[in-house]
Amino acid sequence: MTTPLIELHAVSREYGEGPPALDRVSFSVRPGEAVAVLGPSGSGKSTLLNLVAGLDRPSAGTVTVDGVRVDGLGEAASARYRRAKIGMVFQFFNLLDDLTVADNVVLPAQLAGMDRAEARARAADLLGKLGVDRHARAYPGRLSGGERQRVAVARALMNRPALLLADEPTGALDTASGEDVSALLTELNAEGQTVVVVTHDLALARRCTTRTISLVDGRIADDVSAEPAR
Amino acid sequence: MSALGKVVRSGVGRKRVQTVVIGLAAAMAVTASVLAGSLLVASSAPFDRAFAEQSGPHVTAQFDAGATTAADLEASKTAAGVTAAAGPFPVTSASPELDDGPKLPPMTVVGRADTGGPVDAVALVEGTWVTGPGQVVLSADFRMPDQVGRTLRFPALPGAPELRVVGVARSISRTADLWVWPSQVAALTPPDTAGGFQVLYRFASAATTEQVDASTAAAVPAQGLSGTRTWIAARQDAVKESALFVPFLVAFGALGLVMSVLIVGNVVAGAVASGLRRIGVLKALGFTPGQVVRAYVAQALLPAGVGAAFGVVAGNLLAIPVLAETSEVYGTTVSPVAPWVDVAVVAGTLGVVAVTAWASAWRAGRLRTVDALAVGRTPGVGRGRWAARLTSGLPLPRPVGLGLAHPFTRPARALAMLAAIVFGTTAVTFAVGLAASLSDVQDARDHTTDVVIGADRPGPDRGLPASLDVAAVNAAIAAQPGTLAHFSTSRREVTVAAFSGSTTLIAFDGDTSPGDYRMIAGEWFDAPGEAVVPSPFLGATGTRIGDTVTLDDRGELVTVRIVGEVFDLQNDGMQVFTDAATLTNPVVSNFGIAVRPGTDVTTYLDGLNAALRPLGVTARAGQAGFSDMLLTIVALTTFLTLLLIAVAGLGVLNGVVLDTRDRVHDLGVHKALGMTPGQTIAMVLASVAVVGVVGGGLGVPLGVALHDAVLPAMGRSAGTGLPASSFAVYGPTTVVLLAFGGLVIAVLGALLPAGWAARTRTATALRTE
Ligand SMILES: Nc1ncnc2c1ncn2[C@@H]1O[C@H](COP(=O)(O)OP(=O)(O)O)[C@@H](O)[C@H]1O
Ligand SMILES: [Mg+2]
Secondary structure (H helix, E strand, O other), X not given: OOOOOEEEEEEEEOOOOOOOOEEEXXXXXXXXXXXXXXXXXXXXXXXXXHHHHOOOOOOEEEEEEOOEEHHHOOHXXXXXXXXXXXXXEOOOOOOOOXXXXXXXXXXXXXXXXXXXXXXXXXXXXXXXXXXXXXXXXXXXXXXXXXXXXHHHHXXXXXXXXXXXXXXXXXXXXXXXXXXXXXXXXXXXXXXXXXXXXXXXXXXXXXXXXXXXXXXXXXXXXXXXXXXXXX | OOHHHHHXXXXXXXXXXXXXXXXXXXXXXXXXXXXXXXXXXXHOOHHHHHHHHOOOOOEXXXXXXXXXXXXXXXXXXXXXXXXXEEEEEEEEEEOOEEOOOOEOOOEEEEEOOOOOOOOOOOEEEEEOOOOOOOEEEEEHHHOOOOOOOOEEEOOOOOOOOEEEEEEEEEOOOOOOOEEEOHHHHHHHOOOOOOOXXXXXXXXXXXXXXXXXXXXXXXXXXXXXXXXXXXXXXXXHHHHHHHHXXXXXXXXXXXXXXXXXXXXXXXXXXXXXXXXXHHHHHHHHOOOOHHHHHHHHHHHHHHHHHHHHHHHHHHHHHHHHHHHHHHHHHHOOOOOOOOHHHHHXXXXXXXXXXXXHHHHHHHHHHHOOHHHXXXXXXXXXXXXXXXXXXXXXOOOOOHHHHHHHHHHHHOHHHHHXXXXXXXHHHHHHHHHHHHHHHHHHHHHHHOOOOOEEEEOOOOOOOOOOOOOOOHXXXXXXHHHOOOEEEEEEEEEEEEEXXXXXXXXXXXXXXXXXXXXXXXXXXXXXXXXXXXXXXXXXXXXXXXXXXXXXXEEEEOOEEEEEEXXXXXXXXXXXXXXXXXXHHHOOOOOEEEXXXXXXXXXXXXXXXXXXXXXXXXXXXXXXXXXXXXXXXXXXXXXXXXXXXXXXXXXXXXXXXXXXXXHHHHOHHHHHHHHHOOOOXXXXXXXXXXXXXXXXXXXXXXXXXXXXXXXXHHHHHHHHHOOOOOOXXXXXXXXXHHHHHHHHHXXXXXXXXXXXXXXXXXXXXXXXXXXXX
């Protein structure tokens, strides 16, 4: 049994009064897994992902990723943790409009202080691999949704993260582009990348993951591992 | 609550930082403007104001006690044309010594039991008024440090009386140098004189010299009258001193007012502009443009009103020390902030807020709703991308590169910040330059030498022996080790043909460099028959450099050619400096000596005095006229500059707050990609660095230009030109440091919002999609 990459123990997150967004959630993810987090809108999926990414802190419980206690990190330490271990993909891409595609992609490496030439070379590599290299000097506003999400994935992979987190990566895309992106995630997972995808699209979950965790009102309702894909 | 009211309330509540900044800006603007306005008020006719406040005498009359009686004088107080009178106060003239040695010139001593009265209500500046014999109150015009508690001795008088200084007071009309208990005056009156009385009159008609003269002739008894001084003469004396500083304080006041308007307008316009998207939403919900405008004006006026209230309190509190310093400079009494200044400033500030808010909201209200909705999302799409591309290629840490490109995405906002920094830097440059210039002027007008024999400085006679062997004295000085340079002077009172009034002719023999006379134009004389004169002399006599003037020395005519304009204010600048060889038989009244750097003056004096003893004269250290005016001005300048820097910093803070708000989503993305708080702060600071550097680069030349414009104005109002050294105060190092000041203001202003940006909750920021 390998050590888990992600381990959540009794994690809760409350926003003021009202029911908690997450209520004593525990689970773990092994390296190389592809996990889908399913659930209706408002069930706490994004909250869960943010906690794993160190963007938010739990009200109670512990979050451990690759041996790091993420819940206890300060602002600077959590930024460094994200740089080193996490790649994030969002529903609305979150590309920086004022930077070219290439500049968007190298940014995480630059923040981490990677050598310039090396970073540029890797960015070019990734853009090529994801098939958007001809847009390298364009601005994100010019690209289609699907292309933008590919750029976002390239950016997420820039620092070779141990864990790729995606929050509704197909939510803003038309069906064809959505399938394109989910195929990309499947491919990455096949190369060994651990992936956690938040979605409310059951089809997407089936297609590109080996395990689905269902959240309802901040609790795990279901945690199903499928047979290893195909 | 109406829909409009709700919108306003939620607008104020939701945009807390914005609201606080508007409040803060209003508070600072009001504080600065109350101060600036009060300065302007205080600087306009300072003498007249204080004179009215103290019910100054139109005529101060002095009588010989041997030739009149107190009863006669008492009767004159109710003569026709006299509206108020005080006295008769016993008066005498005495020459005291300070407890630590220095002899003071003869002083007018008045016996007065209290400060008040219908005329000349003297203002106590420090300490208490005399309550009995043995005490003395000094006139504030002496400007000596730590006066209260010291002792004045009168060794020349019978019984060598000693008086303890219990207070310092100011009579705007300078009716006395020392005030003592009435019964004390007798003890200070030399035994062979009868003493005198002082009576202070106010007349119904006293607006012009002619009216004062007529009223005096009608009401003041001629019997025993030994002298009068009119309020017009007193005013001329007072104005001459303070005139130098009026343009300076006016410039500061104006700078403060302009900056206040700028910052408030800037903050409010920015706040409204940043609400464009919300305006779009409101209109989509069915608000009319009029309602939108009203909502935003109210949203700005609410915090501005609160800020203004705080600002008025702060301004009035801060005005107390500032106006005290100002009154010190002007030699007037301290008056509180005029209520109309408070009212005008608050009304003006709120007016600026309302107008800017109205104008910006009106523009926003008229924006098509779709556009307004779009504005919030992608502001100025594509603007300044060249800068982003440029900086991404620079070998800089990425956060710094990202920050450097920020100002170019929102040029209008960057310009507003730039304006604040330019003003701030201008103020600092101006203030630093003026302080340096004033200190130089102070230095230039003091001609005291390291060591003197005879009179303190070239000028008033102090009785050297008539049979003095001048050549022997010169030889002794020259022979004394440590002598650097020395000269002797002779002094005559002369008249200039066709010009009434006396002029002092000072003839130099030797090396005049110890006197530190600085040229405004032309050259120092270097041959007999050549002369240099101060600017007031040129003005009063209508002469110019190159002209020849004939001086009448009691019948003996001396003709000199003016070769230069020198900076000197002694004897009101009515002096002529020439070579001793110009005169036929000069009588030396003073020697001035400069010692070599590093020479101990005490040891030097011991040696020199041993050599001088057989000649019947002694040398002593020159005593520079002490003036705390300079300290006052520097304190005032520092205070006003700090305030203007704070206002400029607030302008930057506002800009960065707005920018951070606009970029909150991008900030979230950066953080999600691993930007640390430190890198975030670096990015925000870099974003203001360009503006700071450019602002510094523009502000310094502007400050220098302002300085170079105000300085001659200061000189003009004091009736003099200024030496070149007073202008040349901005050395290369100073300029670089000052230009750097723009960056400092920018960074100080950005530090706080940079910290906020660094602490923004990423998860929250990303949700604002
Ligand atoms: N910053 C926040 N402040 C207050 N409530 C929040 C915040 N973020 C999320 N929530 C609440 O937590 C719950 C879960 O939200 P979220 O994790 O975004 O759900 P999902 O991504 O599954 O749609 C929701 O009820 C949401 O309103
Ligand atoms: Mg979500």
